[in-house]
Amino acid sequence: MTASLSIRDLTVYYKTPLGLVQVLDGLTADFDQGETVAVVGESGSGKSTMGFAITRLLPPTGVVEGSILFEGQDLVSMPQKKLRDVRGTGIFMVMQDPFSSLNPVKKVGLQLLEAVQIRMERRGEHFDYESASKEVLKRLYDVKLPDPAIIMTKYPYQLSGGQIQRVVIAMGLLLEPKIIIADEPTSALDVSIQAQVIALLKELQQQYGMTLIFITHDLAVANVVSDKVLILYAGRLMEFGDKRDIIQKPMHPYTQGLLKSFPSGSYREKELYSLPGMPPSFFSLPVGCKFSDRCPYAFDRCFKEEPGILDVEGRTVRCFLYGGARKNRVA
């Protein structure tokens, strides 16, 4: 299988009044066509920054190094003009706040028709209003919105959060992208609506063979949605591999801690496991391994030296506890 997106040594800095802050450090990962990867991390792990770096939507204070290869082209060095052709039809992003991705003063139907128009223009096809409207209606039906024809005549503010997120997903379908990046698309939604949106994304991803990068803070959501899981901590890839392996047999102490601290059972039976300390702050990271200050297994070396990424039993881990061949970095 060929990688539809390969990230090499992706490093992102933000310029702040207090100097440069490194938010992502040497991230290297391959995402295959048609698979779902969940990127899991706490606040300050750099997970959203990763999504914005791939779509090149970082604020002007962001500095990106490394390379992001998409269809043989490097997105990092790509000029803005060319990028515009990749966004939408190449890579589509679903934001946490769906209202921010729609124009508040245009009717939903019109915005969806525009999406069709953009796709057809980029492919050099002829745009025809009749067939485009039919396609929009079909996609709105696909995302299980009741009364698609009525939804088309509404403004974004007239719809509920769950409905809007579906409209955005329908827009993604109309653009027929290779990759969909969903940045916490369900964390503003209710449990029952979250389940609907996740099931829908999963179903559509399988149907259309897109690559889905699902950014979330919730391991349980990652478990139900993904084929692969990528664990980020303090801007570093800590563990990356098959979902079943990682959730059932986590290797990195951080992943283990996260899984163990997931609430289960009742307080009468046991105390919850909890990782000591606080989520990382980019201003005060430990010298060696960035997780060493919270790690129950940390030994001398962890505090002095930062581990590299290792290939262990078909997955990638950044931890000194595991031997194995050092992963060859592709320059």
Next chain:
Amino acid sequence: MKPLSILKKALGFRDDVDAVRAAKGENLSTWYYLLHKKQAVVGIAIIAMFLAWSTVEGIMQLLGGYTRDPSLGWLLLPHNPISSPSLTTSLLPPSLRYPMGTNFEGQDIFSRLLYAAPKDAFAAFVVVLSAVALGSILGIVAGYYGGWMDEILMRITDAFLAFPGLVLAIALSVLIGPGFSSVLIALTVIWWPVYARLFRGQTLTLKYRGFVEISRLFGVSEAKVLFRHIFMNALDPVIAYMALDFGTVILTYSTLAFLGIGIQPPYPEWGSMASNGLSFFPSAWWYTFFPSLTILLVVIGFILFGDSFQDVISGRVVD
């Protein structure tokens, strides 16, 4: 940036300590960020010079009045700003002796500008602070209690806002009678409604914040809640607006003087100087140019500061 580091030291900032705090990920004070913005530093420098001079000169003038020796008021100035008219020095262009030239009465414009500074500073502070005092009380009460209280107070505010400010001020100062204090009263009357609106808006969002609601459970008295939680937290955006407003008050005050309301001759005032000079424009360009430039400079100083303050408080929370 040598002077900046001196200023920082004088204000008690220590780069080494701040660097450590920043390294711990703590948010530093508003002033720390302000001093890292160039336009804020320029604004602060202009305001500081203006205020420092106004204080010194104001004290001298007060002393002069107290000791019945008005010449104390121009002790620090190169010339007597209110000397009796002299044709020999009338309308001299800028020179080493008269850096900004002289006016028709033969008085030194530079000295007159410096002499007038404390009155402008005083006017700006009195008007803005009394407007804030009045506006905050009415705005917070209206916003916090709502209902008919809100309706009544806001309709009154609207009525004041509906009048063109300048016309109202002119009418009022004519009504009260000429003089410095009547201008101040007139300006305050047209100035408070904006602050009432501002405070009401802030109060409406603040009163549903957790810390305001929860203080009721602790039995904290209402007056304390209004001051400690609402007034203090509403202040940040108000300060940004106030900084911009100081400039506007000086401008309006000068406008009134320009129209001949307020300070009476021979005492100098920036606005009236600019207005008098206009009749000699462009042959004696300096007469109107330098007073206008001074007004512009001070107003810009306040705007630069207010603008960057606004930037800092709205962008300070980095999560």
Next chain:
Amino acid sequence: MVELVRTESLRRYFAAEKLGLLEKLAGRKQRYIKAVDDVNVVLNKNETTALVGESGSGKTTLGRMLATLDTPTSGKIFYSGVELNEDALESVRHKVQIVFQNPYESLDPRMSIRQIIEEALTRYGGDDRAGRVKEVLEAVGLNYSDIHYRKARDLYGGQRQRVAVARAMAANPEFIVLDEPTSALDASVQSQVLNLLVQLKKQYGYTYLFITHNMMVARYISDRIYIMYAGKVVEAGLSEEVFTDPFHPYTKLLMESVPSLEPTARLEPMKGEAPSLLNPPPGCRFSPRCPYAFDRCFKEEPRLHLVGQRLVACHLFEDRERRNFRQSSFMLLAETAVWRTGTWGPWPLAGRSC
């Protein structure tokens, strides 16, 4: 088992729109959002009761009313048997505290941590206020000398929420409403705060009302649970029972919607969205989304049926309730009690000590 808080057909309606004078004269009728509609709950002393629901279920409104921050439109609240009214308000407020979801919103950004806690001691009888501040900050696991001079924005999310808990403890309350106290926190910090809450309850004998939308958290923290939907209680009972064998179709579907860490986990989303509270559907409010709904559900609103130790607002359980009652005369008594007062409980925790 002593009852601490009880409500009787509590209602809270919000005006849906502000009508102008002209509209009132034109005879336009005021419409209401029925956020909490006829709710009876009983909270027992030294127990944690979880209130679970999605947005718009009325759980936060109910919590705010119990914390005396909001006044019911109708219905009564009793604290230790005393009805909450204007006269009793001050004395009740001595015993009630609340912790909000977002500690950033609930801690005054201009005050230091010490000032924030001291404010909670306004009514505190003890002499040594400074000592009390230190005591509660240390009780929630914070280092007093490190933290007392800081502002809330200098703290991490978990620390902020600990400060909010310390403030709630400061004035020695009996009853603490916890309104989604962990949902703004990271996963690794959430478990720290949950453990802390459990430990504090044991140590100080607090009674909690834990409001949450997270089923797993509710299951972990609570003894008893109320599930709310569209302003009504749909199911209530002992947490273990409700979680192992949910009765109400909504509870069942809600549990299937919760993602889990099981390798075979699959989501079974329920259809539709929460109803409008302005015009709730006639009959059972869940009927439009319910896979088991039959004719009666669309016409008649179900009352709470007592099945075993459980209350379920569903027509499907009417028969089971009757069978239950026939078996036990004690239950018959309970039924009459429910019928007469419109309320229920307290009832013993079977075979368990707390």
